[in-house]
Amino acid sequence: MRRRYARRVTISRAAPAPSGDLQRGRAAPSTRVYLDHAATTPPDPGVIEAMLPFFSERWHNPSSIYVEAQRTAQALEESRATIARCVGASPDEIVFTSGGSESDSLALRGVLGASARRGRHLVTTSIEHHAVLDTAEQLARDGMAELTTVDPGPDGRVDPATVAAAVRDDTVLVSVMHANNEVGALNDIAEIARRVHERNPRTAVHTDAVQSAAHLGVHVDRLGVDLLTFTAHKLYGPRGAGALYVRGGTPLAGQIVGGGQERRLRAGTENTPAIVGFAHAMALASDRRETDLAHERALQARLIAELPRRVPMLAITGPRRLEDRLPGNVSCVVAFVEGESVLLALDLAGIAASSGSACTTGSVEPSHVLVGMGMPAELARGSLRFTLGRDSTDADVDRLLEVLPNIVQRLRALSPVPTTVAPAEYESWLPTDGSAAATERA
Numbered sequence: 001m002r003r004r005y006a007r008r009v010t011i012s013r014a015a016p017a018p019s020g021d022l023q024r025g026r027a028a029p030s031t032r033v034y035l036d037h038a039a040t041t042p043p044d045p046g047v048i049e050a051m052l053p054f055f056s057e058r059w060h061n062p063s064s065i066y067v068e069a070q071r072t073a074q075a076l077e078e079s080r081a082t083i084a085r086c087v088g089a090s091p092d093e094i095v096f097t098s099g100g101s102e103s104d105s106l107a108l109r110g111v112l113g114a115s116a117r118r119g120r121h122l123v124t125t126s127i128e129h130h131a132v133l134d135t136a137e138q139l140a141r142d143g144m145a146e147l148t149t150v151d152p153g154p155d156g157r158v159d160p161a162t163v164a165a166a167v168r169d170d171t172v173l174v175s176v177m178h179a180n181n182e183v184g185a186l187n188d189i190a191e192i193a194r195r196v197h198e199r200n201p202r203t204a205v206h207t208d209a210v211q212s213a214a215h216l217g218v219h220v221d222r223l224g225v226d227l228l229t230f231t232a233h234k235l236y237g238p239r240g241a242g243a244l245y246v247r248g249g250t251p252l253a254g255q256i257v258g259g260g261q262e263r264r265l266r267a268g269t270e271n272t273p274a275i276v277g278f279a280h281a282m283a284l285a286s287d288r289r290e291t292d293l294a295h296e297r298a299l300q301a302r303l304i305a306e307l308p309r310r311v312p313m314l315a316i317t318g319p320r321r322l323e324d325r326l327p328g329n330v331s332c333v334v335a336f337v338e339g340e341s342v343l344l345a346l347d348l349a350g351i352a353a354s355s356g357s358a359c360t361t362g363s364v365e366p367s368h369v370l371v372g373m374g375m376p377a378e379l380a381r382g383s384l385r386f387t388l389g390r391d392s393t394d395a396d397v398d399r400l401l402e403v404l405p406n407i408v409q410r411l412r413a414l415s416p417v418p419t420t421v422a423p424a425e426y427e428s429w430l431p432t433d434g435s436a437a438a439t440e441r442a
Contacts, residue, residue, distance in 0.1 A: 031350050032350045032351070032352065033350060033351045033352065033396045033399050033400065034352050034389075034391070034392075034396075035351060035352060035353045035386040035387060035388065035392070035396065035400065036352050036353055036354050036385075036386075036387055037234075037328060037387040037388060037389035037392075038181055038211060038234070038328075038329065038354070038385065038387035039354055039387070040233050040234065040239065041214070041233065041234060041235060041236045041237075041389055042236065042389075042391065043233075043236060043237060043238055043277070043281075044236040044237075044280075044281060044284060046280060046284060047236060047237050047238065047277045047280045047281045047284070048277070050276055050277060050280040051238065051273045051274070051276055051277040051280075054072070054075070054272050054273035054276055055273055058071065058072050058075065058272075059072075060072045061269055062075075062076045062269075062270055062272055063259075063260075063261065063269065072272055075272065075276055076270055076272055076275060076276075077091065078279070079275050079276050079278065079279035080094050080096070080275075080279075082279040082282060082283055083243060083278065083279050083282050086217070086282045086283065086285075086286050087213070087217075087218050087219060087220055087228065087230070087245060088219040088220050088221050088222070089220050089245050090248070092248070092263070093220075093245055093246055093247060093248060094243050094244075094245060094246075095243060095244045095245075095246055095262045095263070095265050095266055096241065096242070096243055096262055096266065096270055096271075096275055097241075097242045097243060097244055097266055098240055098241070098242060098271070099231045099232075099233070099239065099240065099241070099242035100129070100131060100208065100210040100229055100230070100231040100234075100242050101131040101242075102242060102266075103229040103230070103231070103242045103243060103244040104129065104131040104132045104135060104175075104208055104229050105131065105135050105255065106244050106252070106254075106255050106265070106266065107173075107175065107206045107227045107229060107244055107252075108122065108132065108135045108136060108139065108145075108173065108175060108206070109135065109139065109253075109255050110252040110253050110254065110255055110265070111172055111173045111204050111206070111227070111250070111251060111252060111253075112139060112144060112145055112172060112173065113144075113253035113255070114251035114252055114253040115172040115173075115204075115251050116144075118170070118172060118202065119168075119169070119170030119171060119172045120144060120145050120146055120170070120172065121145070121146045121148065121168055121170045121171040121172060122136055122139065122140075122145045122146065122147050122148070122171070122172070122173050122174075122175070123147075123148045123149075123150065123163065123166045123167060123171055123173070123174045123175070124136050124147070124148075124149060124150070124174070124175045124176065125149065125150045125151070125152060125158050125163075125176055125177070125372075126149050126150065126151050126152070126368065126372035127151075127152050127156060127158075127177070127180055127182075127185075127368070127369045127372045127373070128175065128176075128177050128208065129177060129181055129208055129210070131208070132175055132177070132208055133368075136149075136175070148166045150162050150163055150166055150176075151372055151373075151374075152185070152372060152373055153373070154373050154374050154375075155185060155318060155319045155320070155324070155373070156180050156182075156183040156184075156185030156317070156318045156319065156369065156373050157185045157186070157187055157188075157319060157324065158176055158187050158192070160188055160191040160192040160194075160195050161195065163176060163192050163195070163196065164192070164195035164196055164198070164199050167196055167199045167200050167203055168200070169200065171200055171203045172202075172203060172204065173203065173204050173205075173206060174192070174196050174203055174204070174205050174206070175205075175206040175207070175208070176189065176192055176205075176206075176207055177207060177208040177209075177211075178207045178208065178209040178211070178212040178218065178223070179209070179211040179212040179215075179216075179326040179329075180211075180318070180326075180369060181210070181211050182331055182367060182369040182370075182383075182385060183317045183318030183319075183329070183331045183369060183370070183373070183385075184211075184318045184319070184325045184326035184329030184330075184331060185318050185319050185324065185325065185326075186212070186216075186319070186324050186325060186326060187207075189205075189207050189223045189224070189225060190222060190223050190224050192205065193205040193223060193224035193225050194224055197224070204226040204227060204250055204251070205224070205225045205226050205227070206225065206226065206227035206228070206229070207223065207225050207227075207228055207229070208229045209223075209228050209229060209230050210229060210230055210231050210234055211234060211326055211329075212326065213230040213231075213234070213235060213285075214234040214235035214285060215292070215293065215296065215326055215327040215328060216289075216293075216326075216327065217285070217286060217289055218230065220245055220247065225245075225247070226246070226247045226250045227244060227245060227246055227247070227250060227252075228244070228245040229242070229243075229244055229245075230242065230243055230245075231243070232274065232277060232278035232281055232282075235281050235282065235285045236281050236284065236285070236389075236390070237274075237277050237278045237280070237281030237282070238273070238274045238277040238278070238281075239274070240271050240274040241271055241274035241275050241277065241278040242278075243278070246265070252265060254266060254267070256268060288390065291390075292327075292390045293327055295390060295392075296327040296328035296388050296389065296390070296392070297322060297327050297328075299328070299388045299392055299393075299394070299396075299397055300322065300325075300327060300328055300329065300330055300388060301322065302394075302397050303330040303386060303388075303397055303400070303401075304316050304322075304330055306397075306401055307330070307332055307401070307404070308332075308431045310401055310404065310405045311334060311404060311405050311408050313334065313335040313336065313422055313426075313430050313431070314332055314333070314334045314335075314408075314430075314431070315332060315333050315429050315430045315431055316330070316331070316332050317331045317332055317333050317370060317373075317375075317383065318331050328387050328388035328389060328392075329385070329387050330385070330386045330387070330388070331383065331384070331385045331386075332383070332384050332385075332386075333370065333375070333379055333380060333382050333383045333384070333429070334382040334383075334384065334408055335379055335382055335419075335422055335426055335430060336382070336412050336415055336417075336419040337382045337408055337411045337412060337415075338381055338382065338411075339355035339381060339382055339383045339384055340355060341411055342355075342382075342384060342404075342407055342408065342411065343355055343384070345407040345410075345411070346400075346403065346404070346407065349403045349407070350399075351399065351400060351403060353384060353385065353386050354384075354385045354387075355367075355383055355384055355385060365381075366378075366380035366381050366383070367380050367383050370383055375429055376423075376425045376426065376429075379425075379426050379429060386400065
């Protein structure tokens with residue numbers, strides 16, 4: 001049985017600190033650096049402006065029949081059309097949800113629920129977001145699914161041939177994420193979908209594109225998927241609005257019942273302000289994509305090159321080639337430190353970042369993604385993730401490069417074990433010359 005690992009913890013305290021904290025060294029709010037855009041992004045001012053009327057004069061329920069409500073309903077459908085256009089879909093293929101987790105759950109539960117007579121076999125990977133992994137494992141525990149889990153290679157990418165080989169005649173759904181949220185590995189979803197459909201044309205293919213929709217954009221026909229998850233708050237929109245693309249003809253059973261909204265696939269009064277903000281954010285991301293991509297890639301390349309040079313026994317995790325990696329993602333692992341200890345020290349220095357590991361019931365567990373890639377658990381406990389956005393600057397990168405080496409040095413000095421020679425099992429993961437990551441091996 002596959003081991004269970006705790007969820008990632010994000011350390012990010014952007015609220016103004018009390019004067020006592022400032023006296024103890026916590027950075028003032030105006031000097032803070034935000035390097036956790038994969039967790040959430042700051043809402044764009046234009047998004048907020050677009051949402052405001054739907055909190056005031058256009059607050060009506062879009063399901064009602066009177067004229068004010070129908071104006072709100074019109075805004076809802078205009079937003080649906082905008083979002084559909086951005087992903088290459090038809091408006092009637094977009095189902096609004098509360099966010100990425102609900103969309104993932106609807107995709108898995110909905111397809112399995114609608115396909116029970118044909119089969120209950122589900123294929124996914126060991127490095128999925130917990131919204132997919134936990135749902136799949138719960139379905140298996142409840143006897144509603146038979147689950148096959150595929151491991152990635154050491155760079156975090158999933159082999160399309162391995163996924164296709166796991167497909168059977170009774171496989172009703174394959175779910176593989178487009179971009180991994182921890183190490184930024186980009187999967188070849190188009191090739192996965194092609195091979196899966198070739199193996200079994202009746203198998204639906206779902207991808208969680210929450211991270212990639214923000215940075216790269218997604219087009220459902222080019223990816224060849226039947227279901228696709230994305231959400232607003234990863235692309236400078238509000239929390240509380242997400243979507244599931246469902247290709248026409250794909251079997252899907254609604255999971256929240258009690259109303260006719262979203263073609264009875266998701267009951268509940270739509271969150272009109274957030275959906276309007278979602279559409280505005282999607283359109284803005286599409287317009288700005290080339291500019292944002294160049295900006296994030298440049299900062300990303302600096303950090304990937306400099307971090308292993310500045311911090312001994314630090315390795316970049318995930319794909320080495322930027323083309324195979326999510327823009328703005330810089331994930332790494334540092335030997336002989338706990339990731340959470342580094343994050344707390346960074347927070348005190350005014351830098352908000354996150355880790356691939358988590359604290360649960362007093363014990364620190366390694367990232368399930370890094371362990372799934374084959375990394376030793378002890379080394380994986382030193383994982384860190386820095387994710388850049390359109391508001392990130394060269395000064396932010398300079399600040400991290402200035403602060404992190406000293407933090408690691410101080411923490412290692414407190415270690416009761418030697419911290420200058422890595423164990424043999426670490427060697428294939430750590431830099432061999434102090435300037436490059438060894439994340440891809442023969």
